[in-house]
Amino acid sequence: MTDPAARPYRPIEDYALLGNCHGCALVARDGSIDWACLERFDADPLFSRLLDRTRGGFFAIQPEAPFETARIYLPGTTILETSFTTRDGIVVLRDFMVAPEAGRALPSLVRIVAGVSGSVAMRAVHRPLAGFAAAFGALSPVEGGVAAEGLPFLAASVPFALDENRAVARFTLAAQDQQVFALHATRAGAADSPAPGDLMEATRRAWAGWSAAAAYDGPDADALLRSALTLKALTYAPSGAIVAAATTSLPEEIGGVRNWDYRFCWIRDACLSFYVLKKFGMVAEAEAFVRFVGTLAERDEGGLKPLYAIAGESDLREHEVAHFEGWRASAPVRHGNEAAEQHQSDAYGQVLDLLHLYRSLGGTIPEAMREQAIRLADYAAAHWHETDAGLWEPRKPERHYLHAAIMNWVALDRAIRLFGERPDWCRERERIVARVNGEGIHPDGYYPQSIGGDDPDAALLIAPMVGFPVDEAAFARTVEVVIERLGHGPLVYRYRNDDGLPGHEGTFLICAFWLVDALAWLGREEEARTRFTALRALQNDVGLYAEEVAEDHTFLGNFPQAFSHLAFIHSALVLDLVAHGGREAVRGTYADRTLRETAARRVTRVAPEADPAPRR
Template identity: 40%
Template sequence: MIEPDNEDLYRPIADYAIIGDTRTAALIASNGSLDWFCCPRFDSPAVFCSMLDAKKGGRFRIGPGERYTCSRAYVDATNVLTMTYSVASGQYRLTDFMPIAAAPVLHSDDPRYEHTCILRRVEGLSGEAELEIEFRPTFDFGRAETRMEVLPEGALARTGSAFLLLRSPVPLLEDGSSSACARFRIKAGERLDFYLDYSPDSADRSEYALDADRHLSETLSYWREWADRCTYRGPYRDLVQRSALVLKLLTHGPSGAIIAAPTTSLPEEVGGERNWDYRYTWIRDSSLILQALMSTGYHCESHAFFDWLESLCIKCCGDLQIMYTVDGNRELPEELLMHLDGYRGSRPVRIGNAAADQKQLDIYGELLDAVYFCYEAMRPPRPEFWEVLRYLADQAAARWREPDEGIWEVRGERQHYLYSKLQCWVALDRAIRLAEQGQLAADLKRWRSTRDDIREAILTEGYDVELGAFTQAFGIKALDASALTIPLVGFLPASDPRVCSTVAQIRKQLSSQGLVYRYLNEDGLPGGEAAFALCNFWLVDNLVLAGQVEEAQQIFERIISHGNDLRLFSEEFDPHSGELLGNYPQGFTHLALIRSAVNLTKATGKPVPERGRSSGR
């Protein structure tokens, strides 16, 4: 890719790569700028956030000081990033990663837990090149005062007791009170290692061992070993494996929780206000992600998540919230950061998420479906966890008639969303199967009766004969792509005429340039959004189940063409420009890609994933 003479202030979302250590993650643009980093964990305040304000957000750039071309890739099946730069006088490579040892993951009671390190290695490949360094942290999303001190070994940025220490082999100069900079040259055969080390206690800054070769070797070994456990052997294996690696980056190793995405407030529409914080653990997203990982041989993540979930549910006595922080905290107050301009002027920037207080009845179904999906390869639910699951099934049975905010977390009037009713049916259906298979105590007669009642209501109140489709909610004519899940959960076969006509109507009324939107009716918020990637993969799955495999594969190819050169995907695609929009990389999209690839493989008769157990973490 060739850079323009005058770069825009904001990079395209697709221009970013992700690195991480299963505690937090960083996003790095192709110009060598680290523009997003929350530490010590995903939902901590950002230290660099120039993605959300190019002037006030802070960055750590090691990049060329002249016109260049760049090619980039992950080192085979790992999350170690390399970017190779060519300038007029030479070529060099930048390697970025967050060290992660093969040893067991650190837990919160380990004194090393809150240390986070990013290692950036520059290697001269040919000739000689000039590079620039800009080190400008902005603690707490730019709200905290940052003090910069240039040291013989680099630079130390502080706020309160927390610090970021940049160990630099290149002398740095102060650039104002809160940043440091440098220019240097790299020749063929030379190698320079830059360490960025975060700690909440500035007295502890000598703790981290400076052994770049060991850190790189251990990190490569860790990711290669993990990737090798992928049991999927069908078409698109590299793509599936990369999506699995992304989902692994979204897991929080110390707790077992899984986040939806590592960013906040990347817009669904440039300049719009549909900007949300996704750095938390949604019960829905996590349940679907672990099913995708299980389908490709990664069982340990499921064990870890269910351990987290069991502890959470037992602690809260089954009173399940739709999302939590990675350590299980229920409090996610939403706050507007009005001092930040937002990505390309998309305001407001939000941290926290008020949707945590919403009623979304679908989570009962997604959770019980995940338990059922994983049941065969995992241990049976512990007695106390089965009590919680039974309680959740009872909640689905008792509350399915209530209106709610639905899967899309609409911030308007509650409605009787079809998807929520469908997932209450799923909750009871899977709970019945679990109880029958495990001979677990349950009120099966009542559950079966309620399951039948929900089914009847969906078929009579959820299907509009005049429209020829299942609708978004009972009593309205608006379409919603979530109706595409009806055959995916086994409610009706894909060949059912009502399913076929629903698919046809969604493709006709909710599509643009061949890409599907979630819905197009008013939802109480100004502005719009792009096509939702997850819904497009649902369409693929529907066509596969209906036997239209060739067309399903064509649509799958169209969807994946919107990924960037690193095979990373955001939440949404602009059907007209192809631009990636929304938080990034997005767990929903990557799990759906995996599921559709698995479904296509099964339908074409190609080798399918093995269902054996994998070894430990």
């Protein structure tokens, strides 16, 4: 077997996600955990080889001899099962994370490896790193595991020995043999922990019970459930926030500088996630997110930032980890995201749309949130005509983006539906329509990225899906321009114009799904389904999507990406609606479509057996 410490970077699509609604880990096909933030998504990592193959930490469990692998998630769970087949036999590795629980000493991550047939020589290599430290700390193999000052304790059923800056264990597995490894906050906690097999069964039951609550009886049910499980795993249970992705600094271009930290909660992304979660029957998560947004709006007096840390913190100052080389030498590695200081006015429309959907489905808007929502609408009415940074966060001067104008229209439209007509809201709502459908239309008949510009932008594909009264001929022409100038087969670039950064990026998966939705809205159902089928085939072997896809179908960008998974679910449900109700069934707002889906009984809800993320 190749030395695990010397192996090259693995493709992004090689990874699978482990999660417990607090933190996460990424496991490669070869059994190496190369990324893990155990306590919370945006914490410093314990394993970081994903971003530097020599300086980063990892935890690998593999056969000594050459092997082939196959892997699956246990049905309805985030428990990963990897099978290693060698010339000497077969072993199975099961990896899972355990949700914290008040009053009990539980490991955060457990790995159970068992023999299936033959006799297989195995090796475990543990090389943790404190965050992005410049050097590895001292490891101490002790009875029952490996200790390291200031780092979690690795409890193990086999002894480890030091080998330079790593701890190595060698052991042999025959059929029915089993060895266990678990990461605990402290060595003392490891001594009081429940049996690993009991923890795995409790974890399995919790996830399976949750999945039963999210039951869906339409096409692609298993694939949609996997995306729903991914969104659930990217939810931070203590606050209700939903992170954009599990990672930082996976590049949009190999060797380029478009590497961002996505381990935070974008209000825009999370509102769209709420819509999908609510439609898919995930009531508790949707309620928790509404409370999270309400708290932010009340605290910040309506002036919402585009993104927050997962407990609501707003200081996300961006800095570079200069001594890490980045995945496949794609530097810089970034911690934090300065986009938190940008003005992105489309977020106001997302929040008001969320509240409209929430109330339409029977929710009650608290008085404090009502006041903040009115303040957001007042702000939109007063400032919609001003420039902003845009949803794609270019590092260029602000402009008059059409997407921002449309989402300000959404803010006013939903405020009117929620709180009644007010003269300034009604007046400005109509002015936005007049501007977008007037000077906003390019001389060639399509909606461009910004007023007076020529460049297409895939963000405009969402206009009719939020209920904006588009000029249908202009929208149909916009779809054609997007296909012609931003498309590559079933894939879609979000834009191709200068954004103030060197280099370029891959195609953006959510935009490809937005094109599916737009085609369905236009009545081009067969074309929409063909594109959806092609996008469905781009998932990796365990059903996960990254942020972007290169033209050769390799993954780019942070992974797994909430945007991509919520878009996959949304497009599937849109096509389901079209199949049962025709083009008219997808007209109107998110709330309109959700109510139609509920009435058609396409989404069913069963009482959950348990929840994999109990609150403290």
